[in-house]
Amino acid sequence: MRFDLLTLFPEIFAGFLGQSLLKKAIDRGLIRVHVHDMRDWSRDKHQKVDDRPYGGGPGMVLRVEPVVECAEDVQLQGAERGHVVLLSPQGRRLTQAIVEELACHRRLILLCGRYEGFDQRVVELLRPDEVSVGDYVLNGGEVAAMVVIDAVMRLVPGVLGDENSHRDDSFSSGGRLLEFAQYTRPREYRGLHVPDILLSGDHEEIARWRGEQSYCKTRERRSDLLPGASAGDLDREETDNTKRPADG
Secondary structure (H helix, E strand, O other), X not given: OEEEEEEOOHHHHHHHHOOHHHHHHHHOOOOEEEEEEHHHHOOOOOOOOEEOOOOOOOOOEEOHHHXXXXXXXXXXXXXXXXXXXXXXXXXXXXXXXHHHHHOOOOEEEEEEOEOOOEOHHHHHHHOOEEEEOOOOOOOEOHHHHHHHHHHHHOOOOOOOOOOOHHHHOOOOOOOOOOOOOOOOOOOEEXXXXXXXXXXOOOHHHHHHHHHHHHHHHHHHHOHHHOOOOXXXXXXXXXXXXXXXXXXX
């Protein structure tokens, strides 16, 4: 799978691309990542890519020409034009279902914004898939792009040592439950013991226990994920939590 990163700060990705599972996937040829500096497409002699917003207001806005022309040129660099994703707080909120959808593409082109965002004509001309990693504000789209890459690459065949590793993860397509509790050595630490069921060797009972654990944890922490839950369920749960007295 190929990722193309369009950014004003390519150096941000150096450490991210050179560590851990992603580096191994790149070394094995399972993942390809190309970083492009949008300043290289600036028409300004000083490589300026932003300007004051029409109508006034604080901050600067990314100009349409360098962004669109960068994206169009990058699309021509591969055998496939790729699926263009614009990281934006206005986009659809990233979920595991969307991650699985993105993983179906063989090439993703990720646009990383800065300042007050992109000139609206970038959206109108490129028609990107706008994606948000959460309801908060970041300094730029680079961190959000890392989140997308980190989530999507796990679904690329061969990247994980065990092809079944992602199936029991929280939010995986096998269900919308949070992951069950995990334990490893030692069996006892500071009076806390590994549940006996996990030491029994009875795989059927272990699977049943893990399913119950996942359901109970989801009901306690994210009841909105359970079948039949509505957005109002989460709102009511959050309201109830605010009414509970603080510990201590």
